Amino acid sequence: MNVRRSPLGEGATLALSIIAFFFVMTSYYVLRPLRDQLVGAVGSSSLPWFYAVVLVTMLALTPVFGWLVARFPGRRVVATSYLAFIACMVAFIPAFVAQDTIGAKTLGVVFFVWVSVFNLFVVSLFWSFMADIFRSRQARLVFPFIAFGGMGGALLGPLITRLLVERIGVPSMLLISAITLLAALGALMALSARPGDAGAAHGEAVGGSILEGAKSAFTQPFLRYMAILMLLSDGIGTMAYALVADYAKAHFTDNAGRTAFYASLDLWVNGLGAIMQLTLTPLLLRGLGAVWAMVVPSLVNFVLLALLVVFGPADIGVMGFTVPLIAVVMIGSRGMTYGMIKPASDSLYTRMPREARYKGKNFIETAVWRFGDLAVTSALTAARMAGVGISTIGLVCAGVAAIATEIARRAATSPDLLPEDRDR
Template identity: 70%
Template sequence: MNPPAGAARTGGLTLALSVIGFFLVLTSYYVLRPVRDQLVGAAGSSSLPMFYAVVFVVMLALTPVFGWLVARFPRRRVLLGSYLSFVLCLFAFVPAFVAQDRIGAVALGQVFFVWVSVFNLFVVSLFWSLMADVYRSAEARLVFPIIAFGGMAGALLGPLLTRLLVVRVGVPSMLVVSAVTLLLALGALLVVLRRADANDRGENAPLGGSIIEGAKAAISQPFLRYMTLLMLFSDGIATMAYALMADYTKAHFTDNAARTAFYADLDLWINGLGAVLQLTLTPLLMRRVGTAWALVLPSVVNCVLLAWLAFHGPGDTILFGFAVPLIAIVQIATRGLTFGMSKPAVDALYTRIPREARYKGKNFIETTVWRFGDLLVTSGLQGLRALGVGIAGIGILCATLAALAVEVARRAATSPDLEPESDERRRG
């Protein structure tokens, strides 16, 4: 298979290594995710506000650190230092999981939930910031769906590995599997950067500037303001579904292994849907009718599904002759559309803003804003329940957020401060 024509400037090998790098990054993450989620399922949604509060505090502490790093060091050093730090942390968790019975599952679960959330946000966000450096805007529309599809393959392999191996080698060994795949991803990305540096040394220079410029950009620039709102609305929907799923698994599963297997199956369905979209509808929309449709359509579907949830409830519904929890359908659809359609569209749009905003504004939105939304939504969910609001009211509220997200997504994709697409130039 020949690489897309737009990839000629960066080379077919660069594209192949980008795909492999993202495949390994998401394999590493999705080996860990079912282990994390089953701990949440054991505790139920009532524990989530505390979990997310800690995550939010950690984000506030680490986001300036990230800004300081990219302001003063070349991207190669930032990549190397960040990924190696996470690899070392994975190995450090191994003895903790060996001693899980003595430490206690709840205490270890709280720490591990926070750490895996930080791992996901920083490792994946940094990857896409680097890709936006390597590929130009017109190239991105062609190659980002391919790169994201490679990631979807890793997102399928990760939970599959966990499901197949955890009962044989134990949880501590899964951390080693995750660390090894992340190291392999780092190797592929270092080669990508070396090839990109040979073509354009200027992009490898430190960014300079203040560590709070990401937050300033998210407030001052129209496109980043829309991205902030879209993150809050979309996160509200996804976090609500995640919390309701935690309550469902707490009520229906008492065995840790069975609960882990259920979450692994859920991730397989979610990522399978995302992979199908990456292979079919998403590239068709982005190439033929523009990025705006790929950003708006998921919010439209979410609105319909959440209205269905409001009137039906989270319990079983009949789908293709099988009884399936409706909340599982909602979570599969919302997350599958996010990973399979919204994410490639958003990352393609980020190639059309200045480089500093890509690193600092994007990272601020995808770390601090995201986790503030998690805290806000889970705390709000507990407050609504305390007031006697049932699933119907919660579903209607989230359907309203999805409707607002439709308009915000449209405005983001047509924001006046987006640079025009061009084959011939890069932003400095």
């Protein structure tokens, strides 16, 4: 394995990278249920406000993030950012102790935005750091192993939360998240402790602005299809997330109980995603190509939403447990997105020219994604206020899933995709 002048052995370099991402994702997935229980405390009616603030914040911080990565050595940016987030976690502990006094809505909007910024900086910085460690050709070989380590963290985080939150309380989970992020930082600093200044390399800058990314998303057929698919497919998941928030508000009265419930959902979502990535997704990508890997999740969404139309907000039996059908819809939709659509779409993005790929993908996965969240939750709130039932909402979303199936097919067969064997 050819890595950039590391005093560590090749195996140790890869192992530390895997360990670092494992702890990054563990930290993040301990935080997610804490954020989601705040949403569950106030219900879906507050989500449009939450997503509006997130959208504005992300649009403001995305160029700041790019400037920091381009301006300062990677080691310094990673260390400073991670330590700042660890300090914030500790600072949030008194706020969660006083959650009932502060109010779930007030604390929720602050923490919801903060977790979104955490995800932008901590996860994105990790992969930028990996790009400094491994050369591009070797990255194709080692990145799947590193991502698999993250998958383990994405399973461990909600499992830890599910097992401990009702014993030690919600505020204490912040300390656990801080400790796991500190462990990730330790592994990354060990990776950067090598001779010379290789660890501070930035890589070739792409340049440009988010406006150029927007232009690419509208002018390139593949990117245009991906933007529409993001709005449609993520809209279904966001709808389910909002309805689950209403369920949590109605069925859980204590903070720890809601947190454990959301941790269980994350565990099921990530478990399904892991199973897909290890079984069906590789078979589809290697055997039938990206087309079916893009289309199958939309077909699954259609079936799940059809069940919602028939049965409404009912509880169903799954493996001896009684669970709300809307939770099954959310687990299926998000699990298939993480486990199948994401690997398939990432493989398609590699067939775009570098400039369009980076700028357009960034715009779609920030501005389009967050705008979709805001639009869907606002429409859902209006529909619920007008007395529209879950079965009707499910019928509309089933139609959306049917449209998404065709858009996914068109994206995977877009005429502007470069041949798979072309060297770029």
